[in-house]
Every structure is written in C-alpha cells, then in structure tokens.
Amino acid sequence: xxxxxxxxxxxxxxxxxxxxxxxxxxxxxxxGHRVTVIHPRRLKFPPPEKLTPRKRVRIARLWFKEICxxxxxxxxxxxxxxxxxxxxxxxxxxxxxxxxxxxxxxxTVRSVMACPATKGxxxxxxxxxxxxxxxxxxxDETWRTPLRKVVVSKWLAELGQGLGSGExxxxxxxxxxxxYRVIQPVEQRGRRVAMMFSxxxxxxxxxxxxxxxxxxxxxxDLQVTLFGxxxxxxxxPGWMTYLNDPPQQHLVENVLNTSSIVLSPSLAEGFGLPPxxxxxxxxxxxxxxxxxxxxxxVHGETGLLSPPGDPExxxxxxxxxxxxxxxxxxxxxxxxxxxxxxxxxHSADLLESFLNHALPADSYKPSPVLVSHSxxxxxxPLEMN
Numbered sequence: 001x002x003x004x005x006x007x008x009x010x011x012x013x014x015x016x017x018x019x020x021x022x023x024x025x026x027x028x029x030x031x032g033h034r035v036t037v038i039h040p041r042r043l044k045f046p047p048p049e050k051l052t053p054r055k056r057v058r059i060a061r062l063w064f065k066e067i068c069x070x071x072x073x074x075x076x077x078x079x080x081x082x083x084x085x086x087x088x089x090x091x092x093x094x095x096x097x098x099x100x101x102x103x104x105x106x107x108t109v110r111s112v113m114a115c116p117a118t119k120g121x122x123x124x125x126x127x128x129x130x131x132x133x134x135x136x137x138x139x140d141e142t143w144r145t146p147l148r149k150v151v152v153s154k155w156l157a158e159l160g161q162g163l164g165s166g167e168x169x170x171x172x173x174x175x176x177x178x179x180y181r182v183i184q185p186v187e188q189r190g191r192r193v194a195m196m197f198s199x200x201x202x203x204x205x206x207x208x209x210x211x212x213x214x215x216x217x218x219x220x221d222l223q224v225t226l227f228g229x230x231x232x233x234x235x236x237p238g239w240m241t242y243l244n245d246p247p248q249q250h251l252v253e254n255v256l257n258t259s260s261i262v263l264s265p266s267l268a269e270g271f272g273l274p275p276x277x278x279x280x281x282x283x284x285x286x287x288x289x290x291x292x293x294x295x296x297x298v299h300g301e302t303g304l305l306s307p308p309g310d311p312e313x314x315x316x317x318x319x320x321x322x323x324x325x326x327x328x329x330x331x332x333x334x335x336x337x338x339x340x341x342x343x344x345x346h347s348a349d350l351l352e353s354f355l356n357h358a359l360p361a362d363s364y365k366p367s368p369v370l371v372s373h374s375x376x377x378x379x380x381p382l383e384m385n
Contacts, residue, residue, distance in 0.1 A: 027348035128270035174344030208265035
C-alpha cells in the first residue's frame with residue numbers, strides 16, 4: 001500500500017517524534033510498502049500563537065536557513081527507499097495520492113481533514129498530549145475528529161477515552177536494541193548521571209538541574225553529562241558536562257554506557273524515549289511520573305518515580321540510588337528487562353495490522369518491494385505549477 005506521513009515541518013536536529021515517524025517509514029518500506037514523509041515549509045492551517053520578538057527572530061533564522069540550505073536528515077538513518085518530500089506548504093496540492101495519510105501532530109490534522117479521498121484513508125499518529133504547543137481546546141478537538149487514531153502509550157489511550165476520541169489503537173514505540181545496548185558492565189559504573197536537556201517547558205530541565213545540584217551537595221564526586229540539540233545555556237552549571245547534538249554512537253557508548261543513572265524530570269511525556277533508551281544501555285531510571293513512562297517504569301521495581309514539578313522529591317530518589325549501589329544495580333537490570341519488550345519489528349507488525357484494518361478491503365493493492373538509489377525530493381512552488 002502507499003502510505004504518506006505529513007510532518008509539521010522539517011527538523012534540522014534530533015527530534016523524538018520525527019524519529020518515530022522515520023523509523024516507521026524504514027520498517028514499512030522494508031515490508032514492500034511505498035512510504036513518503038512530507039515536510040512542509042509552512043502549514044496551511046498554522047496554530048494560533050502570540051509571537052514574541054524572540055520567537056520572530058527564531059522564525060526568521062529558520063526561514064533563512066531553509067532558503068540557503070538543502071534539508072538533510074543527518075541525525076537518523078533513513079532507508080533509501082523512503083521518499084522524503086520537501087514542499088512549500090501542507091496544502092493538498094503538495095500531498096501525493098495514496099492509500100493512507102497520517103497526521104503526525106495536532107496542527108497537521110486540519111490539513112489532513114481538508115484532503116480529498118484520493119489522498120487516502122485519514123489517520124492520526126498521536127505521540128503526546130500537545131497542549132504545550134497550542135490551545136487546549138483546539139488540541140482536544142483534534143482528538144475528537146473522525147480520523148483513525150494511534151497512540152504510543154497507555155496513558156494517551158486513557159486520556160483519549162476521557163476526551164471522547166472514540167476507538168483508539170495503542171501501539172507502543174520501539175527501541176532499536178542493536179543500537180541501544182549494554183556495553184559497559186552495570187556493576188562497574190560510578191556516580192555519573194545522564195540527562196537530556198531541552199528548553200521546551202514541559203521537559204522541565206530546570207527541575208532536573210536543581211535535583212542534580214542537591215545531589216552534588218551530598219555526593220561531591222558526582223559527575224553529570226547533559227545532552228541536547230541547542231547550544232549550551234547559561235542555566236547549566238559549569239561543573240556539568242554538556243554535549244550539543246552528540247552522534248548517536250557517542251551518546252550510546254560514551255554517555256549512556258558510562259552512566260549509572262538516567263534522569264528524566266519532564267512534566268509530561270507521551271512515551272519517554274530518553275529514559276527508555278538509557279535503561280536499554282544499563283542505566284537505572286529516576287524519573288517523574290510524567291504519563292507515558294508508566295508503560296515501563298513501576299516505582300520501586302523497574303525504576304523510581306516522583307511527582308512532576310517537585311525537584312526535591314526527584315533529588316531524594318536520585319540520592320537513594322547514588323547511596324545504595326545494590327539497589328541501583330537491581331533497578332538497572334529490572335529496567336533493562338522491562339524495555340526489552342519494546343522493539344521496532346513488533347511495533348511495525350502492530351502498525352501494519354492497524355493499516356490493513358483501516359483500509360477498505362476493495363481498495364487495497366499490495367505494493368511491490370521498492371529499490372531506489374535516490375530518496376530525497378524537494379518541490380518548489382514553480383515545480384508544482
């Protein structure tokens with residue numbers, strides 16, 4: 001079948017939500033489906049927002065970068081059979097015909113809804129409750145649209161039921177265990193903590209830093225490595241190491257595999273890939289009860305949880321594992337076994353089954369296995385005329 005994913009934009013650096021879409025695209029083309037991932041420069045129905053002077057400058061910089069640079073996904077492997085389409089907007093004229101069309105963020109839903117039937121059966125991949133990115137009333141409306149919906153965690157499935165979303169398929173995110181794996185023995189790791197840093201408010205990195213500073217007072221030998229996609233910010237203490245957009249191999253081998261604990265201070269997470277990937281590398285998980293992490297963290301059994309927005313409680317759990325190495329090792333091993341259940345082949349199996357049921361039986365035509373040496377397409381307004 002022909003499957004199209006409509007992203008809200010192009011991500012110049014690593015993004016968990018985009019990573020999930022790219023990985024599904026990889027797995028689906030490997031099974032013989034035709035897959036296109038569409039990156040609009042702007043949305044036909046942009047989300048309402050108040051543009052601060054700082055936001056306007058950021059948008060102008062991105063616009064200039066898009067004009068002067070050819071988009072390249074350098075941070076994630078893309079199967080050459082996946083077609084990457086870069087288009088001026090999310091208007092239907094730039095969206096190819098197909099059997100399935102996925103909205104992948106709340107502000108892509110209206111564009112998908114506006115498309116004619118030739119664009120395919122309309123679906124919605126929900127990876128977060130995106131009220132941090134738009135008005136709650138508008139976000140909630142997208143959950144009630146007549147699109148066929150897939151959520152990535154049980155928390156989101158329960159949330160959808162409360163919002164009156166109708167039937168929802170729960171398909172968990174996968175982890176690439178060939179990449180995220182234990183290299184350094186868990187028992188031999190010292191007091192080192194890894195944490196993803198982000199300026200996005202719901203990630204609550206400031207709470208994580210505060211918890212780490214509290215722990216540093218009790219354990220002067222504590223070492224911390226933060227990693228993220230932006231330049232180092234003044235809010236990061238000088239004693240902490242910060243890595244800007246580290247290569248995946250370096251992150252796995254030299255950060256997650258040398259750390260004893262992975263810290264996740266988020267206020268809310270649709271799933272929570274950073275702590276899950278850290279656990280796959282042998283880190284004990286210390287996290288806030290941010291929703292999606294409940295799929296793999298059971299407090300006291302596979303990790304430690306504390307209320308979101310409470311850095312002191314987060315610090316207490318962190319100090320407990322820094323103090324009690326036997327408990328840290330036990331939770332690390334249990335956490336690693338917990339996340340072993342999540343793998344991309346199983347997730348792709350579930351998604352493919354979902355798509356087979358979503359597509360009317362009389363319209364499905366199996367696609368041949370594609371072999372391509374060129375996967376990128378950039379469409380300008382002139383080329384579309």
